[in-house]
Amino acid sequence: xxxxxxxxxxxxxxxxxxxxxxxxxxxxxxxxxxxxxxxxxxxxxxxxxxxxxxxxxxxxxxxxxxxxxxxxxxxxxxxxxxxxxxxxxxxxxxxxxxxxxxxxxxxxxxxxxxxxxxxxxxxxxxxxxxxxxxxxxxxxxxxxxxxxxxxxxxxxxxxxxxxxxxxxxxxxxxxxxxxxxxxxxxxxxxxxxxxxxxxxxxxxxxxxxxxxxxxxxxxxxxxxxxxxxxxxxxxxxxxxx
Amino acid sequence: xxxxxxxxxxxxxxxxxxxxxxxxxxxxxxxxxxxxxxxxxxxxxxxxxxxxxxxxxxxxxxxxxxxxxxxxxxxxxxxxxxxxxxxxxxxxxxxxxxxxxxxxxxxxxxxxxxxxxxxxxxxxxxxxxxxxxxxxxxxxxxxxxxxxxxxxxxxxxxxxxxxxxxxxxxxxxxxxxxxxxxxxxxxxxxxxxxxxxxxxxxxxxxxxxxxxxxxxxxxxxxxxxxxxxxxxxxxxxxxxxxxxxxxxxxxxxxxxxxxxxxxxxxxxxxxxxxxxxxxxxxxxxxxxxxxxxxx
Numbered sequence: 001x002x003x004x005x006x007x008x009x010x011x012x013x014x015x016x017x018x019x020x021x022x023x024x025x026x027x028x029x030x031x032x033x034x035x036x037x038x039x040x041x042x043x044x045x046x047x048x049x050x051x052x053x054x055x056x057x058x059x060x061x062x063x064x065x066x067x068x069x070x071x072x073x074x075x076x077x078x079x080x081x082x083x084x085x086x087x088x089x090x091x092x093x094x095x096x097x098x099x100x101x102x103x104x105x106x107x108x109x110x111x112x113x114x115x116x117x118x119x120x121x122x123x124x125x126x127x128x129x130x131x132x133x134x135x136x137x138x139x140x141x142x143x144x145x146x147x148x149x150x151x152x153x154x155x156x157x158x159x160x161x162x163x164x165x166x167x168x169x170x171x172x173x174x175x176x177x178x179x180x181x182x183x184x185x186x187x188x189x190x191x192x193x194x195x196x197x198x199x200x201x202x203x204x205x206x207x208x209x210x211x212x213x214x215x216x217x218x219x220x221x222x223x224x225x226x227x228x229x230x231x232x233x234x235x236x237x238x239x240x241x
Numbered sequence: 242x243x244x245x246x247x248x249x250x251x252x253x254x255x256x257x258x259x260x261x262x263x264x265x266x267x268x269x270x271x272x273x274x275x276x277x278x279x280x281x282x283x284x285x286x287x288x289x290x291x292x293x294x295x296x297x298x299x300x301x302x303x304x305x306x307x308x309x310x311x312x313x314x315x316x317x318x319x320x321x322x323x324x325x326x327x328x329x330x331x332x333x334x335x336x337x338x339x340x341x342x343x344x345x346x347x348x349x350x351x352x353x354x355x356x357x358x359x360x361x362x363x364x365x366x367x368x369x370x371x372x373x374x375x376x377x378x379x380x381x382x383x384x385x386x387x388x389x390x391x392x393x394x395x396x397x398x399x400x401x402x403x404x405x406x407x408x409x410x411x412x413x414x415x416x417x418x419x420x421x422x423x424x425x426x427x428x429x430x431x432x433x434x435x436x437x438x439x440x441x442x443x444x445x446x447x448x449x450x451x452x453x454x455x456x457x458x459x460x461x462x463x464x465x466x467x468x469x470x471x472x473x474x475x476x477x478x479x480x481x482x483x484x485x486x487x488x489x490x491x492x493x494x495x496x497x498x499x500x501x502x503x504x505x506x507x508x509x510x511x512x513x514x515x516x517x518x519x520x521x522x523x524x525x526x527x528x529x530x531x532x533x534x535x536x
Contacts, residue, residue, distance in 0.1 A: 003343035007336060014331040077326020081383065083295060084323070085344040086315045 001091045008099040018065045022107040026058030027114050034119055048206045051115035053175045055135050056199040058107030060170060063139045064162040066100035067146020071158030093234060100143035108135045123206060130205045138198040138219060144226040151233035169195035194222035244307040246271045246391045246422035247292060252301035254287050261287040263446035269424060274417045276437035277426040280531055284446040285426040286324055289395045293321050305391055317345045320389035322380050324396045330369040334360060334379055337368055338386055345387035357412050358382035374405035385416065394425040410436055430524045444531040458521045464500040467492050468507060469514040480506040
């Protein structure tokens with residue numbers, strides 16, 4: 001299974017879609033947004049809030065891109081080929097989930113490093129550790145949603161569904177523009193999205209407060225929903241493959 | 242009794258109203274090279290899918306070396322090349338084959354696989370930048386890299402030109418020389434004729450003939466014995482082995498299941514004039530076999 005993860009990671013870093021959505025786009029957007037000072041508060045606070053938002057945005061891009069990969073693999077007959085090797089289906093799924101989890105690391109690292117090196121963001125070591133940990137672990141629900149779409153839908157449709165989910169959740173969740181500027185009804189929706197809860201955990205840590213219980217509960221709720229979706233889609237794909 | 246490499250017993254599979262495989266029974270002893278020959282839609286791919294555990298049969302039993310196919314695949318006893326697909330972009334041939342090899346307990350060394358699939362020197366090419374023939378050889382390499390005892394190939398040469406087909410079979414013969422059991426499906430008759438020890442003809446989901454290609458040609462009695470004859474020729478139709486008589490001008494064409502006996506009888510009757518014996522090709526046999534039930 002390690003061989004499988006290794007192969008999938010190689011494919012990920014050679015994937016143009018991953019480089020654009022997972023690394024280049026969040027870094028560029030971070031540089032633009034943080035220097036436009038769209039975020040509330042002073043410039044340094046703004047640079048921190050936007051850094052978290054864009055790291056979350058990039059991580060989501062990586063997670064969804066991984067899910068779209070499953071649909072491509074299915075269309076290419078790769079999943080069937082894997083069934084003709086000694087690997088078990090469970091090993092393949094586990095490998096793909098681990099690939100997704102590892103694949104978001106470069107996105108998070110690129111934005112955080114840009115924050116440190118370009119915008120001179122300073123945080124305490126425990127804040128850095130918590131933010132990295134929360135940004136990383138928090139991608140699991142999105143990976144599952146992406147994989148579910150990848151199993152449930154065919155090649156191009158899955159890719160489009162994942163990009164739509166990725167951009168939709170990023171925008172409505174307040175990763176591009178803070179929800180403070182949203183109209184009331186949209187802000188009400190935003191507060192229930194997994195993307196807003198996901199980023200909120202790290203926004204709280206960055207501002208020096210403990211992550212809110214509400215965000216944890218909402219994100220865990222979505223984890224269950226997306227986990228069930230991925231399980232259902234995987235089982236259904238197995239019957240028709 | 243030695244366990245068969247492949248065993249299908251009364252296997253049936255329907256897709257909606259279409260019965261793709263209908264009570265098919267087939268046993269392949271170890272070491273044989275068997276061609277599964279049939280027209281498009283005869284049920285070859287479905288049969289292979291069930292044999293490999295990719296498609297669950299509606300009824301009947303399947304086994305590879307006496308155990309459940311899925312289990313046999315996980316133990317590395319069987320390797321297979323599906324009819325299409327299985328190649329992923331953004332990896333090199335070396336990366337792909339090294340990964341597949343790593344899933345097996347005792348794979349072949351990479352150099353040997355590259356040599357068998359005639360890809361030596363191509364190993365650092367990206368899989369998505371290969372020609373059709375090269376891609377097919379990579380897929381072939383994936384089937385044999387685990388050094389399985391049974392190799393199943395679904396229409397391995399369907400997408401290849403004549404030259405690439407010949408190269409493919411050259412690689413294949415090296416493999417069968419090593420005592421592997423090989424099952425391949427094809428709708429190219431000459432391939433079945435030249436490459437297989439045994440030809441299993443399937444049509445509409447069941448076996449219609451099974452034997453060496455010589456035996457199959459004999460079953461349908463298609464060797465033609467022709468002589469020049471004038472006058473009353475109807476008696477030639479009663480000669481030993483003759484199943485049909487046809488007169489074209491002064492030539493009489495006799496279809497015979499036993500051409501030796503037919504020629505002997507002709508000689509005894511003193512009727513050998515411009516004798517010509519044309520062996521059937523498998524194509525005629527095949528057409529005769531698969532057309533029989535259309536009536």
